Amino acid sequence: MSAKKKILYVQTSGVDRPERAYAPFILATTAAMMNIDATIYFLIKGITLVKKGEAEKIKMGSFPSLKDVMNQAIKAGVKLVVCEQSCSLLGIPRGEFVQEANIVGAATLNDLALSADAVLCF
Amino acid sequence: MKPKTDKRVDCLGLYCPEPVFKTRMELDELKAGETLEVLADDPAAEEDIRALVKHLEQELVSVSKEGNTVRILIKKVK
Numbered sequence: 527m528s529a530k531k532k533i534l535y536v537q538t539s540g541v542d543r544p545e546r547a548y549a550p551f552i553l554a555t556t557a558a559m560m561n562i563d564a565t566i567y568f569l570i571k572g573i574t575l576v577k578k579g580e581a582e583k584i585k586m587g588s589f590p591s592l593k594d595v596m597n598q599a600i601k602a603g604v605k606l607v608v609c610e611q612s613c614s615l616l617g618i619p620r621g622e623f624v625q626e627a628n629i630v631g632a633a634t635l636n637d638l639a640l641s642a643d644a645v646l647c648f
Numbered sequence: 649m650k651p652k653t654d655k656r657v658d659c660l661g662l663y664c665p666e667p668v669f670k671t672r673m674e675l676d677e678l679k680a681g682e683t684l685e686v687l688a689d690d691p692a693a694e695e696d697i698r699a700l701v702k703h704l705e706q707e708l709v710s711v712s713k714e715g716n717t718v719r720i721l722i723k724k725v726k
Contacts, residue, residue, distance in 0.1 A: 559665075
C-alpha cells in the first residue's frame, strides 16, 4: 500500500436525525487509525451537526455525547468541511460552526469525491 | 511455546471501535521489532484488528482463541 487511501464521508442528516449522526465520525476516526485519509463533508441539514453548541446536546443510548465523538475524530486528524451553499440555504452564518470545520464550495465536494477511493453517505 | 511479547493491551469488555483505537495507540508506543499482544472479546475485534494491521503494514504474528477471548500478536515491523 504505497499511496495513502482516501475515504470521503458525506453527511446530509442533521440534528433532527441523531441516530444518523454518529456513524461518519466513528468510521472516519477508525479510518484515521488505519492510516486512511478521512474527510467528512457536511451538506444540507448535515451542517447543523457542526454548528457550535449542537453536538453537545446529542447523546444516544450508551454512546458518549456527539461532541466527544467529534473531538475524538478531530484529534485523530479527520478533516471536517462544511458546504457553503448549505449555510445560505439554512440561514446559518459562517462564524457559527466549530473552529475545526472549514467552509468550502461545491467544486471542492466534486473534487473530493473524484479523488477519494470511496465515498460513503449518511 | 508462547511467543515473547513486549506489551499487552487489554480490550476485554470493550466494543467497536475501541479495540482498534487502543491497539493503534499502543502500536504507536512500540519500537520497530517489538511485539504487541491484544486481548479482546468483542466479536468484531478479530476482523477489525486484522484490517488495522493490514493498513498499517505491520505483521500479524498469530491469532488464537480461548472461549470468547481472542489473542492477537502483532509485530511492529517499521
